[in-house]
Amino acid sequence: MVKQLDYHTIYQIFDRFRDAEPEPEGELHHSNAYTLVVAVALSAQATDAGVNKATKSLFAAVDTPQQMLDLGLEGLTEHIKSIGLFRQKAKNVMKLSQILVDEYGGEVPSSRAALQSLPGVGRKTANVVLNMWWNYPAQAVDTHIFRLGNRSGIAPGKTVDAVERAIEDNIPAEFQQHAHHWMILHGRYHCKARKPQCPTCIIRDLCQFEDKTQ
Structure with a gap:
């Protein structure tokens, strides 16, 4: 398992996520x-x-x-x-x-x-x-977030609960509200399970994933 990234690196990662998508939203349709x-x-x-x-x-x-x-x-x-x-x-x-x-x-x-x-x-x-x-800063860990957290070092953990705790403990407070959506969207569309889009990834230089695609 990769090592937990340091505070400065995690801050850089989420600062980039925020610049790319300041107000990320979930994709499930609902009215209330x-x-x-x-x-x-x-x-x-x-x-x-x-x-x-x-x-x-x-x-x-x-x-x-x-x-x-x-x-x-x-x-x-x-x-x-x-x-x-x-x-x-x-x-x-x-x-x-x-x-x-x-x-x-x-x-x-x-x-x-x-x-x-x-x-x-x-x-x-x-x-x-x-x-x-x-708008509670709760962290819902699905397969995308679990994969991204462990590949990158943002929030490594052997279980879903461990990854959730790592997110809560290590991601700066100013990013906690949207951390779930930034991570799930990045995992869904960029850090894919079978074909991660490493060449165009905005956090490629900060990520610890050893098997980066060329």
Whole structure:
């Protein structure tokens, strides 16, 4: 495993990310906290593009937990059947919608613990919602961030939790709010798993990835 980069180098990396994209945004379409929770829950083992395609008609008809309950399991399943694991995801969305109606007055809670108590919502999903909707500097580590963190030395760790802690501990505070989006977008479009775009990478000279492509 590569060594943790020093503070100065990490600052340079995120300063470049900020110059390139001052206000990075997530790519999952949503209109409120509830549709964001649903979209993120549906995105597990699926692409954002695939989820957006499936939720376009869904979110045109449904944007509250009660409306989802009124739509029903079969109705929801029909909308999202193009997404992997759609049957289990549909059941989870219906269950979490019922809990939001029964226990939270139809509102999405802004607590990580409360979010994680919802069916189909793990720590990563909770952190995405906290970051994107409530602007909390939470770090949701997906495969792209895990790969980039370990390749580059920005946030090395053997587990997702270790990488999350490394991001929180080592990335300067002024970059914490957008760190998740800068890293996921860089990992998705530049530091790819099979064909990393090293020749055009804006942090190539600062990255510790030994197998840089020519």
